[in-house]
Amino acid sequence: MSSAPRGIARFDSAAAMVGALGACLHGKPFSSPSGSPLLDRSMPLINLLPRFAREWAYSIGGATEAIGERAARRLDIETIATWLADRYPRRQYPAAFVGSSNGALVHLAAAMGVPWLPQTFLCPVRAPGSDPDDAAAGLRDGRHAREALLAADGRIAVHHMHDPNQDRLMLRTMSYYRIKQRALALGFREFLLRSLPAGATLYVDICTLQWPVTRIGERAFFQFGAAGGATREEYFSGGPRVREYLARYGSARTRWDPPSPDALAPEAEWGFDMSLLDSLRALAQQADWRLVEFRFEEPESLxxxxxxxxxxxxxxxxxxxxxxxxxxxxxxxxxxxxxxxxxxxxxxxxxxxxxxxxxxxxxxxxxxxxxxxxxxxxxxxxxxxxxxxxxxxxxxxxxxxxxxxxxxxxxxxxxxxxxxxxxxxxxxxxxxRPRMPSPAPLTVQAFDAALLRHGSRYGVAATLPRAEQVS
CATH class of the missing domain: 3.40.1360 (Dna Topoisomerase Vi A Subunit; Chain: A, domain 2)
Incomplete structure (x- = not known):
């Protein structure tokens, strides 16, 4: 895998899942989420360290992918989009997916032999010495980075995500900014136009999961907590499990005291920003593609x-x-x-x-x-x-x-x-065991039929083109 451009974390869902699917379409296994041979060789050695040293090695390793506040203003969405699209072989495909990050979708796209392009990616910005449990400080100290990212490109939304439960080690050294495309990057647009012939299908996978946020502006949100093990009530109101967790890590706090949410927004990592649909629909009409949208709320429904x-x-x-x-x-x-x-x-x-x-x-x-x-x-x-x-x-x-x-x-x-x-x-x-023969790719027709046959059972709702709905 070629070196990633500055401003996208390879250890995160979007880049890693594109890497896994891209490797599959090239006929190869996915053996390195980090994409770094040096880091991969060091992992077994890091595992031998005492617990405290292992945690700091993990934090510092992640920080090597973070950028500074000055670099945030120069975030190049087009370079990142082109790098992601280049993970896939240059050829014609019967279909492509665009939308929410989801590992189950990666397997579906792999079975069909087609690419997927993520709406969201993680841009980590250095914030050494941060207190993961101090959400108010995280919001305050992240102002300059958020403003820099917003100024870098008017087509994006910035979701500043602060999760002391699941991202505790990383938050010691960096802040998490999920970047969502509200209009399709030219790098993605050019890839799709080059790769999909007329009559191909453009699938849009839409995770409708939302999260309480503090709205900072039209395109900026602060999200405390995230989908995972702790409940929303535990993030915002505490409870016995939160109190025990904080005590385990030596915090004097008994609960978190995040800024009060005043809105709901697409969940930072998994949720889909509906603003992107306009440019996808327009592109599909221009290129004479079928556009199929399917929605689901919980990522694991898929x-x-x-x-x-x-x-x-x-x-x-x-x-x-x-x-x-x-x-x-x-x-x-x-x-x-x-x-x-x-x-x-x-x-x-x-x-x-x-x-x-x-x-x-x-x-x-x-x-x-x-x-x-x-x-x-x-x-x-x-x-x-x-x-x-x-x-x-x-x-x-x-x-x-x-x-x-x-x-x-x-x-x-x-x-x-x-x-x-x-x-x-x-x-x-x-x-x-004996190697299994390679099955013929899952067809667009079979996938559409599965959407209609199985989707409603799991809360996956598909919208087919009007002409097909009538027929």
């Missing part, structure tokens, strides 16, 4: 839909899928998963809501011959994080061969070497 859709695809191709691969945030490899003949089930994080959804799937489906479960380590025992031993218990009841994939259970959630081990462990599965 995981259930993808599971059912890909199972039907496998069965139509004469493949019996008895292997389940459970992804975790950016730990996913659609290429290897497909060549194992395995069904994917993507989880947002290693938290209680994700554990409940996995349990729901396993109870519905019964038993699998093999289950591989990845666990993303973000460095803290945050509110709602499920311990590795509980994850092992969840999958053990549904398979005689259920494994944590590339996970050091004793070091989780500080098992940072999992970022380089997960794909090696998944690939070893391929050496234990």
């Amino acid at each position: 995981s259930f839909f993808a599971f059912d859709t890909l199972r039907e695809w496998y069965c139509d191709e004469g493949i019996e899928p008895w292997h389940l691969v459970v992804d975790s945030f950016v730990l996913l490899d659609p290429y290897t998963t497909m060549h194992l003949g395995a069904l994917p089930f993507w989880l947002v994080f290693c938290t209680e809501p994700s554990a409940r959804n996995l349990t729901r799937l396993l109870q519905r489906e019964g038993r699998f011959e093999h289950i591989d479960l990845m666990l993303f380590s973000h460095g803290t025992e945050g509110v709602g994080v499920v311990p590795a031993r509980e994850w092992q218990t969840i999958i053990a009841s549904s398979s005689p061969d259920a494994r944590l994939c590339g996970v050091d259970a004793k070091r989780f959630p500080r098992d940072f070497a999992t970022f380089v081990r997960f794909d090696e462990a998944l690939a070893r599965r391929g050496s234990e």
